[in-house]
Amino acid sequence: MQVELLYHTPDPERAIATAARLCYAPVGAAELMETMPDERVESVLATIMGSGHHSTLEHASYTFAVDGVSRALTHQLVRHRIASFNQQSQRYVKFSDELPVVKPESVASDPQASALFDGAVAKAQEAYRALLDAGVPAEDARYLLPNAVESKIVITMNVRELLHFFELRCCNRAQWEIRDMAHRMLELALPTAPYLFMDAGAPCVHGTCPEGKMCCGNPYPRVTRG
Template sequence: MKVKLICHTPDPERTVAMSARLCYSAVGAEQLVEKMSPDQVAKLVDKIVEMGHLSTFEHVSFTFAVEGVSRVLTHQLVRHRIASYSQQSQRYVKEHDFEYIVPPSVAANPQAAARFAAVMDQVRAAYDELAALGVHQEDARYVLANATETKIVVTMNARSLLHFFELRCCARAQWEIRRLADAMLVEVRKVAPHLFRKAGPTCVTQGLCGEGDLTCGRLDSLNKQGGR
């Protein structure tokens, strides 16, 4: 899996701070941007996070290039609203020699790994046979597996990202999208550490777990350790 933050709103934390300050200021946005020191920006963003007034987070966005992931992952990813996606098309890109993602549970079991690889070989052969019979790739793709590797560009605003991290950094999230979320969080913290200081699963950020009997137990562990 490759995850890279390829672009974002310039000076995102200053933009958020300016947007928040504007609500209570008689001067315009341009003057506010110039007046606030880096320390004032950081303190205001921290205060906004603590208060949960996150509408100003919608003014900044982050764009990621993601490679080496499966269609299983992207089918989950595109369910997240307030986001933009551009994915490699199986309709126009020939998949006769496609790469595929092997789940860790399969890779750790030699017999399962061998069976998995054999099925992928069969899928490749079927795809090639359909193409040889004159079937266009837009229809030949119907035989492809969910494991097929894909690439996608993802853009989310900061508020949507916080929600995404709450759900997908959770230990109960499916393993592949959890890896993606963890990697995306690392990337945004490099450029906006205050915006995403408290980002993560709700057990960490809010002291709450909505998984009920399916909880991983992390919240209890945090409470015992005084980790919140």
């Protein structure tokens, strides 16, 4: 898996504080953006985060490029509706060589399970190629491809949705692959806006676990802050 931060709103903390402060300021946003002291920016952010008035967090966004993840992951990812996604198309991209796949560690660590997995992927690959050779369009041949096939995707989320995403997917109860991706995304986002992402992650980072009897019981593996 490769995760890269392609782009984010320049100075996201100041942009968000400016939007929030505008509601109560006699001057325009452009002037606020230029003149608000750093300590005032942090004070406004503290009020936003503490009061739960999170709509202003939507004024900053982050775009990530993710390669080498499975379709099983991306099927989960696109359930996050307040986001934008562009994914490598199996309709237009043909797999002419060996299928690139993601193999779970639970499978890879068991020789018998690993062999079974590899055999199933090889048969799917063989049938896929045979359909292409027979003139079946790639958009139809792809119906044979397993969830394990690697994909590439570009993800854009505003800060409000990104914090929600981290709450759900950094949790130890999240599926391992999307949890790994979420932690990598958080590691990239944190240095760009340390105050905004200071307590980002599973709910147990900043409160109590909502999972009840399903709670993992383990302390959250905190990302290094600063």
